[in-house]
Amino acid sequence: MSSSTLLLVFALFLICCVHQTEAQRGTVCVVLSTGNTNEDAGPIVFNLERKLGTEGNCTVNYELIDETIQPNDIVAAREGNVTFLNGQTMATVEVQINDDDEPEDAEQFRIILSGDSIGAVTSTSAIIADNDFYSPWGQWVGDCSVTCGPANKTETRNRTCIAVRVSRCKEALTDSRIVDCNLPGCPTGWSQWGSWTKVGRCRRCRQRFLRRRRCLVRRCRGPRRQGITRTCDTPGCPRSF
Structure with missing residues (x-):
């Protein structure tokens, strides 16, 4: 086999190896x-x-x-x-x-x-x-119907459709929820007694005092006011309290 033939065979062998590798x-x-x-x-x-x-x-x-x-x-x-x-x-x-x-x-x-x-x-x-169909939700808005005691309120919030095609907005534009009003407890019975106040003038070293309280509910039992008499705190009068 001539040298040119050997070179040709070797070249074909390399080509086959490359193709096989690829x-x-x-x-x-x-x-x-x-x-x-x-x-x-x-x-x-x-x-x-x-x-x-x-x-x-x-x-x-x-x-x-x-x-x-x-x-x-x-x-x-x-x-x-x-x-x-x-x-x-x-x-x-x-x-x-x-x-x-x-x-x-x-x-x-x-x-x-x-x-x-x-x-x-x-x-x-x-x-x-695109997921930008709606504006952000607005603030929750709602008022309680009472001012004290346990109670719930309904709050609502709104958003708008901002999609290029309005038909894509298939979800609700208004949302609502029920939450606790978190109000203080309602008063029961009487308020605290007020301060003693003088009634009229001191007579014969005796002074009349009066204090009052308020009924915080529809009906209360007991007096709305109390009165006492004390020795006047003036010169010449004996001190009894």
């Missing part, structure tokens, strides 16, 4: 995404699967393409790569979502794979579903 390395496809995801429920996850071989390391590139989303709707690098290690069959690309307060329609973007190790399915889309 085949053993396998190919990578996009197989699944989380699909429709609310703004406040991110991130969106793309699953990548390595098929037809798992030998050695395998790297693919990806790019995120805006289809209907705004530039600030996702918080992630628009380009990157994923490396599968020897024997690894699954990997993910996570895309963080910006949960803004702006009412908007559902928006879509796409991931596209590129490189020498990509398979048949190299692209898929994901949708960011």
Whole structure:
């Protein structure tokens, strides 16, 4: 066998080895995404699967393409790569979502794979579903019908539909709850006696005093006032108290 023939055989052998190595390395496809995801429920996850071989390391590139989303709707690098290690069959690309307060329609973007190790399915889309349908709830409002004692009150709060399409607001715009009024206990019976006060003038070294109390309920038993007589505290009068 001539030297040229040997070189040709060796070259074919190397080519076969390269092709076999590439085949053993396998190919990578996009197989699944989380699909429709609310703004406040991110991130969106793309699953990548390595098929037809798992030998050695395998790297693919990806790019995120805006289809209907705004530039600030996702918080992630628009380009990157994923490396599968020897024997690894699954990997993910996570895309963080910006949960803004702006009412908007559902928006879509796409991931596209590129490189020498990509398979048949190299692209898929994901949708960011807007969750900004309602304004924040207002304050709870409600009054008690009594001023003391155990009691409950009904409080209500409201919100408005701010969605781009009003038909998306399918939940209630008014909410209610029953809560305790947390009132002080109601008074029972009589109030405390008031201070003693003089009634009239001192006569014959005797002074009349009177004190009163109030009935705090509809009916009370007992006197509303009390009276006593004491020795006047004036010169010439004996002190008896």
